[in-house]
Amino acid sequence: MTSGRAVLTRTAMSEDHDAILDVVREAFTNPQRDASEEIDIVVSTWKLGAAFSELELVAVVGDVVVGHVMAGRGDLGGREAVAVAPLAVAPSHQDVGIGTALMTKLLRRADDARLPLVALLGHPGYYGRFGFEPSGPLGITYRPVGEDNPHFQVCRLSAYDPTYRGDFTYCWEAPG
Numbered sequence: 605m606t607s608g609r610a611v612l613t614r615t616a617m618s619e620d621h622d623a624i625l626d627v628v629r630e631a632f633t634n635p636q637r638d639a640s641e642e643i644d645i646v647v648s649t650w651k652l653g654a655a656f657s658e659l660e661l662v663a664v665v666g667d668v669v670v671g672h673v674m675a676g677r678g679d680l681g682g683r684e685a686v687a688v689a690p691l692a693v694a695p696s697h698q699d700v701g702i703g704t705a706l707m708t709k710l711l712r713r714a715d716d717a718r719l720p721l722v723a724l725l726g727h728p729g730y731y732g733r734f735g736f737e738p739s740g741p742l743g744i745t746y747r748p749v750g751e752d753n754p755h756f757q758v759c760r761l762s763a764y765d766p767t768y769r770g771d772f773t774y775c776w777e778a779p780g
């Protein structure tokens with residue numbers, strides 16, 4: 605519980621890594637599955653040094669990490685683009701606006717960095733509120749989920765232009 609204590613969001617540091625993995629594990633584990641896929645994504649992005657500067661954030665209550673989001677470098681039709689994976693809030697702290705605070709700050713920072721867009725794979729019902737839209741009509745595809753899958757979404761930023769199109773590949777999927 606937040607117990608009335610303020611929730612702060614800040615840039616993640618390497619000292620946060622263990623606590624971040626705990627949050628990701630708690631958020632994504634359920635009776636049907638464990639969180640190994642999301643843990644692998646986070647660890648691979650760290651190992652590749654592919655988290656975009658200033659676009660890995662934690663939410664903290666006191667000194668306890670309760671939420672995490674990261675945007676990693678990827679490839680969009682031969683040009684660099686970033687994608688969020690994953691966004692996680694500890695179950696004991698969900699539904700009090702922490703995911704919203706993390707995503708809002710990440711998008712503001714991405715816009716400040718003059719990135720054209722942020723991509724992600726997720727629930728349209730959650731991410732639409734931040735300005736994400738299905739990527740298919742913009743000519744942006746993510747082959748593993750098939751063309752025109754509404755779960756692959758982009759949020760267009762101020763520096764967007766329609767030449768940003770093609771297949772997207774996450775950093776951890778890149779060959780080599």
Ligand SMILES: CC(C)(COP(=O)(O)OP(=O)(O)OC[C@H]1O[C@@H](n2cnc3c(N)ncnc32)[C@H](O)[C@@H]1OP(=O)(O)O)[C@@H](O)C(=O)NCCC(=O)NCCS
Pocket residue numbers: 631632690691692693694697698699700701702703704705725726727729730
């Ligand atoms: C999804 C998640 C990041 C949201 O973070 P949060 O801090 O709980 O969310 P917020 O408090 O900012 O927003 C709550 C709102 O999101 C909605 N919401 C939460 N999860 C949702 C989902 N999977 N689909 C649609 N809406 C969702 C809530 O119903 C609530 O709606 P309301 O504002 O209309 O009442 C968090 O619940 C989580 O970590 N879940 C498990 C991991 C996960 O699914 N991550 C996202 C992968 S796509």
